Amino acid sequence: MDVADTVLTTRRSTRQIHVGPVAVGGGAPITVQSMTTTKTADVEGTLTQIYDLAAAGADLVRCTCNEGPAAEGLAQIVPRSPVPIIADIHFHVEMALAALDAGVQGLRLNPGNLRKEHEIKLVAQEAKDRSVPIRIGVNAGSLHPDIYERFGGATPEALVESARLELAYFADVGFDDVKISVKASSVPLMIAAYRLASATFEHPLHLGVTEAGPPPAGLLKGTAGIATLLAEGIGDTIRYSLTADPVEEARAGRQLLEALGLRERKDLDLIACPSCGRAEVDVIAVATAAQAALEGRGLPIQVAVMGCVVNGPGEARHADLGIAAGKKKGHLFIKGKIVRVVPEDQMVAALVEEAERLVADGIEARLAAADESAEAEAAADRAELLDEKGLDANHSSTRIAKIRSRLEG
Numbered sequence: 504m505d506v507a508d509t510v511l512t513t514r515r516s517t518r519q520i521h522v523g524p525v526a527v528g529g530g531a532p533i534t535v536q537s538m539t540t541t542k543t544a545d546v547e548g549t550l551t552q553i554y555d556l557a558a559a560g561a562d563l564v565r566c567t568c569n570e571g572p573a574a575e576g577l578a579q580i581v582p583r584s585p586v587p588i589i590a591d592i593h594f595h596v597e598m599a600l601a602a603l604d605a606g607v608q609g610l611r612l613n614p615g616n617l618r619k620e621h622e623i624k625l626v627a628q629e630a631k632d633r634s635v636p637i638r639i640g641v642n643a644g645s646l647h648p649d650i651y652e653r654f655g656g657a658t659p660e661a662l663v664e665s666a667r668l669e670l671a672y673f674a675d676v677g678f679d680d681v682k683i684s685v686k687a688s689s690v691p692l693m694i695a696a697y698r699l700a701s702a703t704f705e706h707p708l709h710l711g712v713t714e715a716g717p718p719p720a721g722l723l724k725g726t727a728g729i730a731t732l733l734a735e736g737i738g739d740t741i742r743y744s745l746t747a748d749p750v751e752e753a754r755a756g757r758q759l760l761e762a763l764g765l766r767e768r769k770d771l772d773l774i775a776c777p778s779c780g781r782a783e784v785d786v787i788a789v790a791t792a793a794q795a796a797l798e799g800r801g802l803p804i805q806v807a808v809m810g811c812v813v814n815g816p817g818e819a820r821h822a823d824l825g826i827a828a829g830k831k832k833g834h835l836f837i838k839g840k841i842v843r844v845v846p847e848d849q850m851v852a853a854l855v856e857e858a859e860r861l862v863a864d865g866i867e868a869r870l871a872a873a874d875e876s877a878e879a880e881a882a883a884d885r886a887e888l889l890d891e892k893g894l895d896a897n898h899s900s901t902r903i904a905k906i907r908s909r910l911e912g
């Protein structure tokens with residue numbers, strides 16, 4: 504069995520909730536979330552973004568519900584959305600109630616901003632009556648002032664205490680259909696808070712590094728926090744918070760889960776060598792062109808772009824499909840076996856064509872259809888390149904003889 508199939512399969516057990524038809528926690532596949540940046544009152548604009556987010560990998564989408572027109576917009580968005588909609592609520596209880604009236608499948612409440620006990624209980628009661636789950640969304644930057652003071656700052660214990668108090672209010676009205684987040688913009692604080700939350704609650708956890716900023720730093724911070732916790736078996740649903748088009752958030756979330764083997768691949772996995780002095784082609788340009796040409800076609804395969812035929816096909820033999828640059832040619836290979844040699848300017852087009860056929864016909868059929876002269880042509884190219892560049896640029900045999908004579912003498 505592949506190590507990727509086993510290494511991250513031990514997850515902390517949590518109870519399961521449902522956001523519309525999407526299960527969260529309790530062993531359900533880890534879900535990807537993102538949030539729209541449009542005005543929620545702009546129904547068509549918001550729906551367009553929701554469809555883009557769903558296509559990029561979002562399983563759940565959150566929209567702000569900050570004013571009456573936003574709630575009215577939600578009433579029209581919910582029935583036309585391809586994924587369940589969660590309303591984001593901060594200061595106003597009436598917005599939470601209006602969002603429930605709009606038919607949203609989930610609420611997010613920030614306990615630091617919606618503070619009155621009777622209002623929190625009212626929302627919980629109404630959510631309970633409609634079987635709508637709530638995320639208790641604690642944020643280090645907007646912690647309740649009393650808790651901040653009691654703990655001397657936004658500590659992991661303070662974040663978890665905020666969630667615990669909110670849960671206690673919910674429990675008073677018999678509501679427990681909850682997931683929890685304890686986000687911070689500091690990665691170490693976020694990791695410590697989630698570890699504590701995981702040890703404290705049995706509810707599913709929504710992971711995120713908040714206000715991570717623009718890519719690439721924002722992506723790195725999000726990945727550092729989320730992946731660390733996922734590797735420990737913590738987390739049931741995730742969101743990257745990037746200062747970027749939210750499609751980037753959804754794509755990153757999906758790609759992270761696929762890279763960790765926590766979700767089945769549904770699109771391209773492009774790998775490429777970092778290039779070096781042996782490269783026979785501009786690897787960055789070819790890899791970028793291949794990514795642009797192949798991504799989004801729903802081809803769930805691994806494709807390799809390698810800069811030279813000397814090492815490329817061997818190093819990427821695990822890839823389903825790949826191309827390695829030779830002398831003004833590209834060696835197309837499937838599972839390390841050369842199946843075709845094409846002119847350099849047709850490398851990307853050949854990759855796309857073969858990728859489509861590979862997905863349609865399967866690996867065995869495409870290996871059987873290999874060009875019979877390809878292996879011999881590739882071997883000749885490889886030999887010529889080795890002659891030119893030298894297999895032993897370090898003059899190893901001379902050096903080894905010198906080392907031996909020193910050690911033995």
Ligand code: SF4
Pocket residue numbers: 776777778779780781782783809810811812813814815818
């Ligand atoms: S595949 Fe070839 S070009 Fe790419 S890093 Fe390896 S040796 Fe260098």
